[in-house]
Amino acid sequence: MNQDIAGLIRSVPRVSLLSGPTPLERAPRLSAELGVDLLLKRDDLTGIGAGGNKLRKLEFIVAAAQKEGATALITTGGAQSNHARLTAAVAARLGLKCYLRLKGVAPADVGNVLLDRLFGADLDFWDEPNYDIVNQRMAALAAELRKKGEHPVAVPLGGATPEGTLGYALAFAEIMQQAAALGGVPDYIVLAAGTGSTQAGLLLGAKLSAASTRIVGVSVSWAKDILAAEVTRHTLDGAKRLGVALTLKPDDVWIAEGYVGPGYAKPSPLGRAALTRTAQREGVLLDSTYTAKGMSGAIDLIEKGVIPRGSRMVFVHTGGTPELYTRAPEDLLG
Numbered sequence: 001m002n003q004d005i006a007g008l009i010r011s012v013p014r015v016s017l018l019s020g021p022t023p024l025e026r027a028p029r030l031s032a033e034l035g036v037d038l039l040l041k042r043d044d045l046t047g048i049g050a051g052g053n054k055l056r057k058l059e060f061i062v063a064a065a066q067k068e069g070a071t072a073l074i075t076t077g078g079a080q081s082n083h084a085r086l087t088a089a090v091a092a093r094l095g096l097k098c099y100l101r102l103k104g105v106a107p108a109d110v111g112n113v114l115l116d117r118l119f120g121a122d123l124d125f126w127d128e129p130n131y132d133i134v135n136q137r138m139a140a141l142a143a144e145l146r147k148k149g150e151h152p153v154a155v156p157l158g159g160a161t162p163e164g165t166l167g168y169a170l171a172f173a174e175i176m177q178q179a180a181a182l183g184g185v186p187d188y189i190v191l192a193a194g195t196g197s198t199q200a201g202l203l204l205g206a207k208l209s210a211a212s213t214r215i216v217g218v219s220v221s222w223a224k225d226i227l228a229a230e231v232t233r234h235t236l237d238g239a240k241r242l243g244v245a246l247t248l249k250p251d252d253v254w255i256a257e258g259y260v261g262p263g264y265a266k267p268s269p270l271g272r273a274a275l276t277r278t279a280q281r282e283g284v285l286l287d288s289t290y291t292a293k294g295m296s297g298a299i300d301l302i303e304k305g306v307i308p309r310g311s312r313m314v315f316v317h318t319g320g321t322p323e324l325y326t327r328a329p330e331d332l333l334g
């Protein structure tokens with residue numbers, strides 16, 4: 001399959017939320033230390049709302065919602081959800097109401113939670129054991145809002161929808177174009193994987209363009225088999241949304257596990273080391289929930305020789321840095 005990704009996606013409704021391509025930058029000091037040609041795709045710099053990967057998904061998700069007449073968005077996530085914060089920012093930008101129902105007990109108003117309030121979201125915390133119950137309660141909230149004359153659209157956890165996945169298929173094409181100008185096609189694109197839909201979008205892009213680049217998702221939460229199944233599902237759903245028949249081989253979906261540490265959103269020793277190393281070699285801030293763990297996986301795979309020295313690697317900086325300002329020194333300093 002060798003398809004023009006932008007051409008395929010052109011007919012899918014999209015609102016413009018990014019001001020243009022995000023930078024693809026060399027990381028010279030980390031590259032020299034690790035023995036690879038490392039480039040950073042700065043999707044932490046996507047413009048509005050303090051940046052992050054979810055903005056590329058929201059361009060498509062919100063366009064679909066507006067097409068069906070949405071007046072409000074409802075979404076969920078963990079207390080420090082970047083997706084929730086960006087949904088609030090996008091809602092503000094487009095004049096929609098935003099209802100955030102975050103899972104857990106209300107924390108202090110810091111980091112993303114503070115920004116949620118700043119963007120004017122209607123914010124509440126639901127202390128439920130799992131997202132199935134949160135989703136049921138979101139459906140009940142939507143019904144209640146409909147009775148009041150609103151047209152709410154519920155955005156699933158992490159913006160993991162077929163339309164959202166397309167945002168990262170396009171990002172794959174953007175990375176390829178930028179990498180060509182910097183010396184060649186990357187052998188590997190590595191990123192932190194939560195719901196797996198960002199990884200799925202990149203994989204869809206790689207498959208559509210028949211690229212040899214391997215997409216490596218470093219799990220920050222789920223076990224390998226569960227995440228692999230989700231990445232497969234999202235990739236195939238994205239292809240279906242485009243009317244493309246795609247098949248995946250099991251080894252197309254590369255999940256690196258072993259980098260979660262003590263748990264989701266809990267700093268890990270390897271993540272702390274990757275976070276301080278990236279700050280001190282490149283002056284670039286990672287976050288401890290996603291990108292530090294993603295980078296810790298990238299570094300470890302190189303050091304173990306799984307990713308060979310001399311490779312060209314793009315690490316996608318998916319954002320998340322507001323979370324840094326909620327952390328204690330011992331959480332961050334490796």
Ligand SMILES: Cc1ncc(COP(=O)(O)O)c(C=O)c1O
Pocket residue numbers: 052053081082083158192193194195196197198199287290291318319320321
């Ligand atoms: C900063 C950051 N990086 C990575 C991810 C993972 O993205 P996905 O859920 O598409 O796997 C998220 C998701 O919330 C995120 O906020």
